[in-house]
Amino acid sequence: MTKITKDEVKHVAHLARLNIDEQEAEKFAEQLGSIITFAEQLNELDTENVEPTTHVLDMKNILRDDKPVDGLPREQVLKNAPDHQDGQVKVPTILE
Amino acid sequence: MSLFDHKLADLHDLLHKKEITIADLVRESYKRIEEVDGKVQAFLTLDEERALARAEELQQKLGSDEGLLFGMPIGVKDNIVTKELRTTAASKILGNFDPIYNATVADKLHSADAITIGKLNMDEFAMGSSTENSHFAKTKNPWNLETVPGGSSGGSAAAVAAGEVPFSLGSDTGGSIRQPASFCGVVGLKPTYGRVSRFGLIAFASSLDQIGPITTNVEDNAYLLEAIAGLDPNDSTSANVNVPNYRSALTGDIKGLKVAVPKEYLGDGVSEEVRQSVREALKVLEGLGATIDEVSLPHSKYGVATYYLLSSSEASANLARFDGIRYGYRADNAENLIDLYKKTRAEGFGDEVKRRIMLGTYALSSGYYDAYYKKAQKVRTLIKQDFEKVFEDYDVIVGPTTPTPAFKIGEQIDDPLTMYANDILTIPVNLAGVPGISVPAGLSEIGLPLGLQIIGKHFDESTVYRVAHAYEQAANHNMKPEL
Numbered sequence: 001m002t003k004i005t006k007d008e009v010k011h012v013a014h015l016a017r018l019n020i021d022e023q024e025a026e027k028f029a030e031q032l033g034s035i036i037t038f039a040e041q042l043n044e045l046d047t048e049n050v051e052p053t054t055h056v057l058d059m060k061n062i063l064r065d066d067k068p069v070d071g072l073p074r075e076q077v078l079k080n081a082p083d084h085q086d087g088q089v090k091v092p093t094i095l096e
Numbered sequence: 097m098s099l100f101d102h103k104l105a106d107l108h109d110l111l112h113k114k115e116i117t118i119a120d121l122v123r124e125s126y127k128r129i130e131e132v133d134g135k136v137q138a139f140l141t142l143d144e145e146r147a148l149a150r151a152e153e154l155q156q157k158l159g160s161d162e163g164l165l166f167g168m169p170i171g172v173k174d175n176i177v178t179k180e181l182r183t184t185a186a187s188k189i190l191g192n193f194d195p196i197y198n199a200t201v202a203d204k205l206h207s208a209d210a211i212t213i214g215k216l217n218m219d220e221f222a223m224g225s226s227t228e229n230s231h232f233a234k235t236k237n238p239w240n241l242e243t244v245p246g247g248s249s250g251g252s253a254a255a256v257a258a259g260e261v262p263f264s265l266g267s268d269t270g271g272s273i274r275q276p277a278s279f280c281g282v283v284g285l286k287p288t289y290g291r292v293s294r295f296g297l298i299a300f301a302s303s304l305d306q307i308g309p310i311t312t313n314v315e316d317n318a319y320l321l322e323a324i325a326g327l328d329p330n331d332s333t334s335a336n337v338n339v340p341n342y343r344s345a346l347t348g349d350i351k352g353l354k355v356a357v358p359k360e361y362l363g364d365g366v367s368e369e370v371r372q373s374v375r376e377a378l379k380v381l382e383g384l385g386a387t388i389d390e391v392s393l394p395h396s397k398y399g400v401a402t403y404y405l406l407s408s409s410e411a412s413a414n415l416a417r418f419d420g421i422r423y424g425y426r427a428d429n430a431e432n433l434i435d436l437y438k439k440t441r442a443e444g445f446g447d448e449v450k451r452r453i454m455l456g457t458y459a460l461s462s463g464y465y466d467a468y469y470k471k472a473q474k475v476r477t478l479i480k481q482d483f484e485k486v487f488e489d490y491d492v493i494v495g496p497t498t499p500t501p502a503f504k505i506g507e508q509i510d511d512p513l514t515m516y517a518n519d520i521l522t523i524p525v526n527l528a529g530v531p532g533i534s535v536p537a538g539l540s541e542i543g544l545p546l547g548l549q550i551i552g553k554h555f556d557e558s559t560v561y562r563v564a565h566a567y568e569q570a571a572n573h574n575m576k577p578e579l
Contacts, residue, residue, distance in 0.1 A: 016457040018450055019442035031512055034199030035455055036512055039401040042475050052473030053480055057290050062332035076196045080423035091421060092434050
């Protein structure tokens with residue numbers, strides 16, 4: 001069984017921008033450990049000479065015409081923003 | 097008898113003969129919702145006022161040759177964005193989200209003059225197999241209110257089964273249309289990847305997600321797919337492949353058709369009553385002149401592991417956009433920007449979503465990328481090749497949709513791996529990108545629906561529909577729950 005430590009879970013949670021407490025870290029460590037262990041059954045397969053599949057259909061470089069189009073009206077864009085002021089999205093301090 | 101016991105083509109005739117009005121159809125929907133949705137809890141948001149106004153408006157326009165969906169009521173899964181109609185993906189983080197545009201499929205329904213009744217419950221961000229992961233409500237299976245409707249499109253399947261709407265749209269990433277269709281005794285199709293535009297579908301795993309129709313019968317399903325399919329400049333993964341007239345495929349004739357049955361789909365993990373229902377279905381197909389052979393999809397058993405690595409990795413990237421800045425929920429009392437992200441996401445996402453974001457983040461993180469993500473992409477190739485090989489010699493692949501009928505609410509929710517195993521027979525279809533349908537195949541011993549899965553070649557939904565329709569007509573299960 002692949003062990004995932006609480007510290008690893010906390011690190012991953014930080015990367016994923018999720019706050020978690022001690023209790024959650026413990027629970028997720030156990031659950032993620034068993035999921036990863038389950039996933040390791042893929043190592044039974046020799047995939048040395050197998051190409052990875054990122055997309056099932058054979059298409060590439062789908063481009064649109066390079067023509068300017070109107071953007072969305074500002075009030076529409078801000079309609080769902082939790083906080084805004086003077087036509088701008090408002091966020092907490094970025095620079096300390 | 098409900099108006100929705102009629103199939104779409106008959107409702108269309110009744111409208112044109114002026115025996116019913118569009119308002120009758122829309123009211124039928126809301127009346128049934130009023131009667132049973134307190135128990136079933138399929139809907140998250142209703143749009144009654146606008147739907148009735150639209151019914152009046154369309155009634156004035158009713159001519160002699162309207163399209164088939166003209167005036168028809170439909171339910172839409174809540175991860176498909178609908179302009180000015182709250183769209184939540186069943187997540188707290190989008191609890192008040194009021195979209196400023198329509199998904200392409202919503203636009204297409206609107207252009208076809210269908211009427212949106214409301215938005216349907218689901219597992220949060222389509223992550224789950226029981227609809228228990230919704231932040232807002234637990235949808236019940238209309239066949240037995242103590243069992244789950246399946247998921248993630250549980251609301252879409254339950255609403256159709258309960259007669260609240262005659263048709264709905266769901267989405268399917270690893271079985272999320274077919275499994276709930278099977279559990280609720282209705283017809284659900286996952287189209288070929290690229291067949292239906294994903295523009296405006298709140299992304300879970302972009303290389304696997306597809307929108308598809310859920311209906312009470314195969315013919316209606318074919319009509320609905322035709323209305324939503326096709327190339328879309330707003331989705332670069334939508335395919336430039338002609339959309340045929342699917343209805344013309346419903347001939348009832350499958351003489352000489354070659355059916356493959358994968359031995360892995362009738363193995364130990366599949367319950368005996370499910371296997372028995374498939375054997376009976378195969379006899380029906382044989383009786384109609386199809387030939388049946390056993391084949392192997394040798395990498396099927398690796399599907400679930402492959403799927404959870406790939407879909408969670410894609411989800412971890414797709415769900416990064418939910419950060420409390422431009423839309424959705426925002427946590428209070430953040431000290432700085434990073435703290436705002438972390439609090440917002442911790443408070444806004446449910447446990448299953450967090451689990452998958454972390455699994456995906458782990459699988460993509462430096463040092464693990466090759467071992468997990470890339471490995472899974474390679475196994476995906478092997479799974480896809482399994483299907484290609486069988487389809488060299490066969491027209492369709494047939495098996496069960498799920499290993500068991502619907503399970504009890506609460507039974508699997510604390511055990512992610514057991515829950516994931518529900519999708520063992522549907523996941524490989526998404527990984528290969530081929531189309532698959534679930535059609536009702538009778539009832540279990542305790543009276544829960546069973547489903548037959550029919551899988552076709554890329555962009556060959558026509559043959560899938562032809563077989564599903566021939567089976568449906570010959571088997572004549574005619575299933576409807578008592579509510």
